[in-house]
Amino acid sequence: MPELAEVEYHRKHWDQGLGRKVLGVELHATKRIFRGADTDALVGELTGAKLLRSEARGKQLMFVFSGGSWLGIHLGMTGKMHAEPSDFTPGKHDHLVLRQKDIALVFSDSRLFGRVRYDQAKQPPKWWSDIGPALVSPEFTAKVCRERLERRPRAPVKAALLDQKLFPGVGNWMADEILWQARIHPATPSAALSAAQQKSIWQKTREICRTALRTIGRDWGDPPDDWLIHVRWRKKGDCPRHGTPLKHATIAGRTTAWCPRCQPRAKG
DNA sequence: CAACCTGTTCGCCA
DNA sequence: ATGGCGAACAGGTT
Numbered sequence: 404m405p406e407l408a409e410v411e412y413h414r415k416h417w418d419q420g421l422g423r424k425v426l427g428v429e430l431h432a433t434k435r436i437f438r439g440a441d442t443d444a445l446v447g448e449l450t451g452a453k454l455l456r457s458e459a460r461g462k463q464l465m466f467v468f469s470g471g472s473w474l475g476i477h478l479g480m481t482g483k484m485h486a487e488p489s490d491f492t493p494g495k496h497d498h499l500v501l502r503q504k505d506i507a508l509v510f511s512d513s514r515l516f517g518r519v520r521y522d523q524a525k526q527p528p529k530w531w532s533d534i535g536p537a538l539v540s541p542e543f544t545a546k547v548c549r550e551r552l553e554r555r556p557r558a559p560v561k562a563a564l565l566d567q568k569l570f571p572g573v574g575n576w577m578a579d580e581i582l583w584q585a586r587i588h589p590a591t592p593s594a595a596l597s598a599a600q601q602k603s604i605w606q607k608t609r610e611i612c613r614t615a616l617r618t619i620g621r622d623w624g625d626p627p628d629d630w631l632i633h634v635r636w637r638k639k640g641d642c643p644r645h646g647t648p649l650k651h652a653t654i655a656g657r658t659t660a661w662c663p664r665c666q667p668r669a670k671g
Numbered sequence: 672c673a674a675c676c677t678g679t680t681c682g683c684c685a
Numbered sequence: 686a687t688g689g690c691g692a693a694c695a696g697g698t699t
Contacts, residue, residue, distance in 0.1 A: 405677065405678085406677055406678095409677075462678080477678085477679090478678090479678055479679080480676070480677070480678055480679095481676095481678095514676090514678095516678055516679070517678090518679090565678095567678095567679085574677050574678075575676095575677050575678085576677050577677080632677095636676095636677095657677095657678090658675085658676080
């Protein structure tokens, strides 16, 4: 589920807890999502701390608490944030529960590919501050986009788009959407892209991120009807432009859908 | 029952 | 050094 806009959607589910103290913490410390995290420190230091603010960067979430506590969450494939009434009883997949007055903030993840990080420091942790500028920010210029594509010159362009260091927040459906809207075959090596194609990827990336944030990210609303996302998972999906049956293959290790007519294979 | 999955990381290999 | 490939992670869904 979670790419950039879905992550933003989930972030807001803990907004109900802003400005409130954490009265107690319950967690499943042995679960894989806590790998590398000091869960004793997390419980000890978050108890009594106040939730000050939160932010999403790419697929990463950060919840900032008083006392210099930084709670980082990655949703993996099946992670979810939700707020529950105070009589909430955690189920098997509710791995982290922050109890506050009248509510419980919950992180659930059935498949356990997500990750919880915890740091106590004056400054944000390095893994967080190292995340590049948002794809919707003015710093993500056409030049920056081009340089990032050129960092993986021989990889299929889809692999570059999926690289979180280069395009933070882009996941499998967004990469397919960008390439379909830009009319570029997903297996095209980045180095083989024309200047016009590079620019098109930049434009579509920004546009798709913005629109996804305004729809999915706002209230799980539907993206525009003519987007690929609505048909890409159907085994018999057709191109929204003219009904040509979509092709499917594994590219860059991921199931990929594209239109053979709009996105002709790069020659060579 | 088998296949498949909107993510990340690792080892192996060309 | 680069990058394709498959596996692993763990559980739900089709």
